[in-house]
Amino acid sequence: MTPALAALLADAILVLHVGIVAFVILGALAIALGGALRWAWVHGFRWRLAHVLLMVFIALQAWLGALCPLTVWEQALRRRAGESVYAESFIEHWLSRLIFFDAPWWAFVAAYTAFAAFVLVLWFVVPPRRRPSRR
Template sequence: MRLLADTVLVIHFFFVLFVVVGLCLIWIGAFRNWQWIRNFWFRILHLLAILFVAIETLFGKVCPLTTWEDLLRGTRTTQPGFIQRWVSRLLFYDFPETVFTVIYLIFAMAVILSMIVIKPTLPQKYSSKPPEPFSDT
């Protein structure tokens, strides 16, 4: 069960990495004119990922990945393994829940703003050419 719990923890880490690093790369890529950051499906998945986190937090729900990891581990009082110890240190902090709610909502607004300012390119069958950086067309 420990290996499965560690796998869920690593998936959780990569989910967080996708959301956080994804937004940074979108803004860097806009200035550097990287076309891949305008990929419609990447941008939609990125938006849905942070909206899921923000909405579940607003409703006071615990992340399903955290719940699954806890269930697989049984109890957190056991001695953590290498992966659990290091990835948990990167993911989990001891702050009031309202701090995380505010952070997730601000981050979600930043992702929504990036969708407006740095428009994704529609799939080819819907669009004839990609938009210019920071343009409305």
């Protein structure tokens, strides 16, 4: 793999990572708002299951002290591309600042745990519904 391709793939993983963060945060807000406004689509079982499982996975990672697999993959690609900490692309520069913060590890564990608890509460307050089978 060429360094240029590795850098491009690392940027693509960062974009995907930002999309996942947006899905988790905006999804929770949509569920809470949609429950209050009686939006039927927020009860969709498959996307709600993906949402809650993803948030539980993130919180468990934090508790275990593990980095997100996407972060590990992105960092490996950046090393392969020969990029140093200060040599970053436009995408990496701005998207990294959007989703990565400089804080002690315990702050992330607390934040991810609290958000996972919020998502789990939403599971019961605005319960997902399965569609009736078409038999």
